Every structure is written in C-alpha cells, then in structure tokens.
Amino acid sequence: MTRETKLILCPVNLRHAKVDTAAYDEAVEMARRRNARLIVATVAPEIERNLNIYDSNKYWSGELEKFLAAHPAEGVEVTLMVRKGAVHRQIVKLASEQKVDLIVIESANPRIQDYLLGTTASHVVAHAECSVYVVRK
Template identity: 70%
Template sequence: MARETRKILCPVNLRHLKLQQDAYEEACEMAVRRGAELIVATVAPEMERNLNIRDSVGYWSGELRKFVRDHPPGPVEPRLVVRKGAVHRQILKLAAEEAVDVIVMEAANPRIQDYLIGTTASHIAAHAPCSVYLVRTP
C-alpha cells in the first residue's frame, strides 16, 4: 500500500532561478495530484555577499514571494519559508520540524569536485528523514 503524502517540501535556490523551475513545477503538480500541502523554502546565506542587503531574511522573503507570484503553483496555495544558514542543514531541519513526507529538489549533474565534497542534493538524499525526489537538471 502506498504511503500517504501530506506535506511536500520544495527548496528553491533563488540565485539560480533558471535551473530551479523543473523541481518547483514537479512539486506543484505532485501537491495537486496528492492533495498535499506544499512548502516552498529558500535559505538565506549567513553572510550576504551583497553589502546593500541589510535584512537578509526580509530580502529573500520578498524574492521568494516574487518567484511564486511569477510562477503560479496552480490550485495549490504554498506556504513560504525562509531560513538562514547552511543550505543542507536548514533543509533537513525544516523537513524534520514539519514532518515532511517528501522533498522535491533539483540535482545538477555532478562535477568532479562534487564527488570529493558532495552536493547539497546528495547530502540531503543521504540524511533526510523522508523520501527525496531529485529532479535532474541538464
């Protein structure tokens, strides 16, 4: 018997928007098909490279709202979450806190250095408290 999916987490890297839409679209469709809650999240860096950004969480909250407005999720009303810190740690922490059933995220083709230090997607897939659905980017 298939497990019920009540919550789907879709982390979005707003710095690489052109590469992030496939997983987001898949998460939206999955939420509609399964009647699940959709949580769309982004992680703000601990230290902003752009010194003009004073309120990192506020800035990225606005960017996340713009992203969802520009890419309507259909009949699903997503909950938006912004965390601050190391991306892989914050996604895993959010997934555990929210008792997420599946994480839907992008997985870029690995480069040689990724085999040595690992990618965010591989770390999350290895340590997540739930299923992880990786959408391969070209």
C-alpha cells in the same frame, strides 16, 4: 500499501531559479495530484555578500514572493519559508521540523555539469528522514 503524502518541501535556490524551475514545477504537480500542501523554501547565507541587503529575512522573503508570483501554484496551498545557514543542513532540519512527507530537490547546481548529483542533494538524500525525489537536469 501506498504512502500518503500530505506535505511536500521544495527548496528553491533563487540565484538559479531563472535558469531552471524543474524541481519546483514537479513539486507543484505532485502536490496537485496528491492534494498535498507545499512548502517552498529558500536558504539565505548567514552573511550577505551584498552590503545593500540590510534585512536578509525581509529581502529573501520578498524574492520568494516574487518567484511564486512568476510561477503560481494554482490549486495548491503554499507556505513560503526562509532559513539562514548551510543549505544542505537547513533543508534537512526544516523537513524534520515540519514533518514533511517528501522533499523534491534539484540534482545539482546548473553550473556543475560534471556531477550526477550535487553535494546538497546528496546530503539531503543521505540525511533526510522522509522520502526524497531528485529531479535530474
């Protein structure tokens, strides 16, 4: 029996979003095909390295909105979320809290060519309670 997928989580690393949107593109297409809702989330650092960012939530929410404007998910209901903390832990926690059916995540940081699966994706695959679809680069 096929599992019903109604809610998909796609974490986006906004520092690399200009480099590669393959996981996001895949998540949007999956949401369209399955008539599912999509949560697009980013995880901000606990302490900003850029001292010009006074309100981290406001800044990253704005960046996420810019990302969505540049990459519209036409025909898909999208919710944007910003979390703070360790990326791998926050993705798993958010998926659990929101009771998502599927996480669509990139395999690795674009700068890490030596690994088949990045540490964030590995942690999510190992600890998520839902299915995880890993998009290879």
